[in-house]
Amino acid sequence: MNFIKIVNEATPIFNARAHSCTDFSSRTPKRVTDFSTTIAPSTNHKTGLTSGNKFLDPRGKNLLSVQNLLHQLVDGLTEELSNAVELAPVPTEWMSIPKSQLIPDQPVSDTELLETCRQLVRGSMNPAHPRYMGHMDPLPSISSVMGSLVTAAVNNNVLSREMSPIFSELEQQLMRELALLFGLPETAGGMLQSGGTLCNLQALTVARNSQLGLKDVHKNGLIQLTSQPVIFASELCHSSIQKSAMILGLGTEAVLPVKVDDQCRICPKALQNSITQARQSGQLPFAVVATAGTTVTGNIDPLSAIAKICQNEKLWFHVDASYGGAAIFSETHKPCLQGIDRADSITFNPQKWCYVTKACALVLFREEKILDRHFRIAHPYMSLNEEDHEINLGEWGIQGTRAPEIAKWWLTLLQFGKSGLEKLIDHSYDMANRFNRLIDERDFIECASVSEMNIVCFRDTRGSQDETARGERNQRLQRGLMKDRQTFVSLPRFRNSRWLKAVLLNPFTTENDLQEIFDYIDHFEV
């Protein structure tokens, strides 16, 4: 393999000063574009606070120079990424960066900054590759990249309305509209948080504070507990549920794993039994988490049946639809979410199947106002809009200072429209169907479950029936696909073994890509 060529040897990259830079990348670029040759020489960075391109001068003095720098970056970035198909889906040899002196005493030049940006791109996971299908991580919509740029440039703060007037308004309005889309009532609402874990944590915080029957948990905490609060969730729920329980002071063991059927979905009967048993043993059930789109297999717990149990048992009903919530945009597929309209809270991450740049995740509450009593912490240093009785979102969510990630989501909704999202989602279901047909044609491949979304979890069953040997075989297969077919499927642990997982998210993936993957598998010998 070749190493990156330093395109302009007269302007060595930052790292080259103190360290060798030849180990920075092991990927061979097809088209090396010089990020840096046409940029105007920057003014002396060493004098003046605001010289050069450190900031955009609010009186416009360096407008052309900053524009030039950003144009160079746009060109370099897009040229690298429009060549994504020639780069590995995941760099096969991870980059090493200097072990020390990452913080230079003196500024680097704009040229070096641009070169560093290119190195970051080269060292990145490459979800734009049509054969990247390892995780729920999409190539991003251009509109969300635009939103990221707008968000960065204005650097607003959704902590309070006065720090983000239009974004706070936009976030609340859009959350209400989305809540209606999920079938929640007019009283519903919510907010973004930077990632699904925070959304689940917030929902479970509110559930804990409101459902334990204790005196003001918000103020007094859990010292009052006389029995152990427990949450019921699929044995296949995301680890953020255990993480939330740990943070909330309930302990990871407060998440009681409910048995799933052979399709990886909670058995309602098992859930009911588990609740009854917990009560009998003196535990304090307060919430059920249903998963719509499990991490490994993309299956969906039976939401309606669970909703009914929650209603009877008076338990908080949270739906972790981080992945699967996107199906709401497809007329054909949204019936898989039936029952989600009965949730007390929903997590949904547009950063996954809706192609929005990270982070973009949201939590909806059936009764938005519950946050006021069971979550809100006031910010006494915020005041400007008190008389308007408007909400400062930083008081209602886990995060305080927060970037207005809503812009990326809204711009993506505008660029795609409901119809565009629907097409993308229907298409990825279609690709999963094709993938499954290719599996069905091979009796030596088994699936972990019947796909309900665009995720296929499967394994090669040839060779030794010993679980360890089989796991190792599939691991070798995964490595082989990466090395010889530039294909990244992931290798989750599941049912005490190793499986292969394909997430058919990328709209540039073709039938031909799938065919080549299976041709490789057919001829794979250890």
Add this chain to the structure above:
Amino acid sequence: MNFIKIVNEATPIFNARAHSCTDFSSRTPKRVTDFSTTIAPSTNHKTGLTSGNKFLDPRGKNLLSVQNLLHQLVDGLTEELSNAVELAPVPTEWMSIPKSQLIPDQPVSDTELLETCRQLVRGSMNPAHPRYMGHMDPLPSISSVMGSLVTAAVNNNVLSREMSPIFSELEQQLMRELALLFGLPETAGGMLQSGGTLCNLQALTVARNSQLGLKDVHKNGLIQLTSQPVIFASELCHSSIQKSAMILGLGTEAVLPVKVDDQCRICPKALQNSITQARQSGQLPFAVVATAGTTVTGNIDPLSAIAKICQNEKLWFHVDASYGGAAIFSETHKPCLQGIDRADSITFNPQKWCYVTKACALVLFREEKILDRHFRIAHPYMSLNEEDHEINLGEWGIQGTRAPEIAKWWLTLLQFGKSGLEKLIDHSYDMANRFNRLIDERDFIECASVSEMNIVCFRDTRGSQDETARGERNQRLQRGLMKDRQTFVSLPRFRNSRWLKAVLLNPFTTENDLQEIFDYIDHFEV
């Protein structure tokens, strides 16, 4: 006031379809640039999943078209913001956006997308304005804007190393280097989290899990408690400390407010008494939070004295240096942080005084390895690097999926260098000194404390001595400065009244700006 003129009436903005758009903005732009006229007509959005500019084609088919779109955005954004001085620091009439139908059925055109971006800029808080001094929110460094764009374009995920090879490595290395800068030992390390609240929450989670003397809080939770755990923090600590205590199941009242002296700093004697008293009353002290840069006045608790108390009392010592941590880059001013090297954990937010776009905050632990036992939740679906014994940061932090915000921070460190950051920080201290001198020249203005950073909290004491009347007078003064002098100082509640707060962050603020503010105050009559 004039409303935004729709620059190209043939291509109405999205909202104009269903709603009036004339209420979108009340700011009058000086230079109206057409974001949209030169863009090539996009291909038909209605056919094809990948037509037009929805995604950057990984085979480069729409490279020029996407570049063109992003160049238009860069030009429009920078032209708006290079005119920041002509726009209000905060829009005086907050924008209203449509109450419904934010999600269109059909895609909008690229022209409409660009127009929407402009409207978002116009509706934003404007921290680039040299007279924006309301909060700890800076105008962003261009390098961090570049980092935001790179981060968005590659859409990596710091959840795991295989989803962000170079960024995971960069984050861990840079955290270790920063830990050394703060005087922590070689065993220290940490990570970014999206905002200071999450950093404080994570530090206090680890403190709670490791310090209560209970059996495996991580797994078993707080049911075992027989006495109330308590945290000691300044009565002026940030509300995220109460929020953390609430989330952690300790309750907001578990944060025992320690009296401050007239300089807004914890009295060590009061802290010692408070700890002794808590123990005597059967409570369970486990942590002290010291603040380096209080939200309202920017003062610094006596870190060395508190460190000594924590050592004697065997309490976790957390320093919330969200704001003040930046002083570490100034040789002149870093002595104000003396004692921070004795912390068990530190929160520091480059998103504030280091000019990095949001979110960018970090938490450091004296012993990085403590996270493994007292925080980590494993992700069984992540595997690729298990044999390398490398850390997946999503297992070690509160967030799972997370954007690689480290890029923005590193690029800013490169663009400024230590020397550049030092100059910016020293300069803003200097501006605060000038501000304070202007106050000293006026016997009718009092300060809440002696400034220790670039924050001045003050008020006009003329007129009625009644607290309510005085608060109202200062509120009118704040409004007047905004309306008549385009100056945004904030209006925190403090000592049961309203005060004015100026954060001298913006390097484009001049002495003349300060002089004009005080001239206005001098002549302010109700």
